[in-house]
Amino acid sequence: MVRPPDLPVLDLSGADSDPDAFRSDLLSAAHDAGFFYLVGHGIDTGRIREVLDLARAFFDLPASDKEEISQLGSPQFRGYSRVGRELTNGLVDWREQIDIGPERPAVSGAQGFWNLQGPNRWPSALPRLRPVIEQWSADLSDVGLRLLRHWAAALGADESVFDVAFAEAPAFLLKLVRYPGTAETEQGVGAHKDSGVLTLLLVGEHADGLEVETAEGEWIDAPPVPGAFIVNIGELLEFATGGYLRATRHRVRAPAPGSDRISVPFFFNPALDAQVPILSLTPELATQARGVEDDPNNPIFATYGENAWKSRVRAHPDVAEVHHGIGATGRASAY
Ligand SMILES: O=C(O)CCC(=O)C(=O)O
Ligand SMILES: [Fe+2]
Numbered sequence: 001m002v003r004p005p006d007l008p009v010l011d012l013s014g015a016d017s018d019p020d021a022f023r024s025d026l027l028s029a030a031h032d033a034g035f036f037y038l039v040g041h042g043i044d045t046g047r048i049r050e051v052l053d054l055a056r057a058f059f060d061l062p063a064s065d066k067e068e069i070s071q072l073g074s075p076q077f078r079g080y081s082r083v084g085r086e087l088t089n090g091l092v093d094w095r096e097q098i099d100i101g102p103e104r105p106a107v108s109g110a111q112g113f114w115n116l117q118g119p120n121r122w123p124s125a126l127p128r129l130r131p132v133i134e135q136w137s138a139d140l141s142d143v144g145l146r147l148l149r150h151w152a153a154a155l156g157a158d159e160s161v162f163d164v165a166f167a168e169a170p171a172f173l174l175k176l177v178r179y180p181g182t183a184e185t186e187q188g189v190g191a192h193k194d195s196g197v198l199t200l201l202l203v204g205e206h207a208d209g210l211e212v213e214t215a216e217g218e219w220i221d222a223p224p225v226p227g228a229f230i231v232n233i234g235e236l237l238e239f240a241t242g243g244y245l246r247a248t249r250h251r252v253r254a255p256a257p258g259s260d261r262i263s264v265p266f267f268f269n270p271a272l273d274a275q276v277p278i279l280s281l282t283p284e285l286a287t288q289a290r291g292v293e294d295d296p297n298n299p300i301f302a303t304y305g306e307n308a309w310k311s312r313v314r315a316h317p318d319v320a321e322v323h324h325g326i327g328a329t330g331r332a333s334a335y
Helices: 019-032 045-060 065-066 112-116 129-154 163-167 237-241 283-288 302-317 317-324
Strands: 009-011 034-037 078-081 097-101 171-179 187-192 196-201 211-215 218-220 229-233 250-252 260-268
Touching: 009 019, 019 034, 019 129, 045 129, 045 171, 045 196, 078 237, 112 302, 129 163, 129 171, 129 196, 237 302, 250 317, 302 317
Parallel strands: 009 034
Antiparallel strands: 034 229, 078 097, 097 171, 171 260, 187 250, 196 229, 196 260, 211 218, 211 250
């Protein structure tokens, strides 16, 4: 039995025939909860199944096949990290994962966030992964851009106001994630906001454990809805709208021993050197904007790459140290 979610469900297939209704729902979903389910997105269930099956197949591989693409071998933070190698709020996240980005050459002599550009690491034991994920990333980027255009229009801006930031070399990030069951910790991934623009999250069947913080500071469950993506706002969209759209904190509870959770988050992000435009809201919307959250432990940078560099270095201090000589900051911080 699928539990009805506490979060809104939006249907993108209705957006062309009745954009006004869709936009108004989109605006309130992203203003209030900052999290919603998206159906009618046009990605068929066979492809969703294939991506989840490939993720499962990867995590079932022997450790040596997974370590072949260890993230420790990538200055760009790409590849596999086993349980124990990632931190949120200074604590270990109980998950293993592959990080994948756009396939581009590394920048020679790169400084700062330009170190995030470079090649992926693909497992030789699972050759089908690369073509499937490359197509998936292209298709989810289209869905992401459609949503952004509806948001722009709903906020009273030109529909294409965000396009330029994504037009050349958008720097998406995709993860295949597995949270093994454990009695050792409750932290699958600790509470955080996503650092980009928006996230399209695919979760496996029965993949419980995602929790979302409400505006009142309570935590509610976001259970899986078959065929739907879970969508949430990233810090840059909060920034672009003076806090009218909410980058909602969320976390994943570690599964009970004997079970696990598979998820495939797709972070739709602009070019590393892009600044997302700050929108001038209509007076009515402006009165409801809450301002960008001012958290001294988690400054939000206007340039996407700086925001991404902040979160990658914090999440993977081992890669930061080995490749970039950055020591652990030791301070509690968002993801
Ligand atoms: O695994 C999930 O369901 C959510 C993961 C997440 O929030 C993240 O990686 O940013
Ligand atoms: Fe997240």
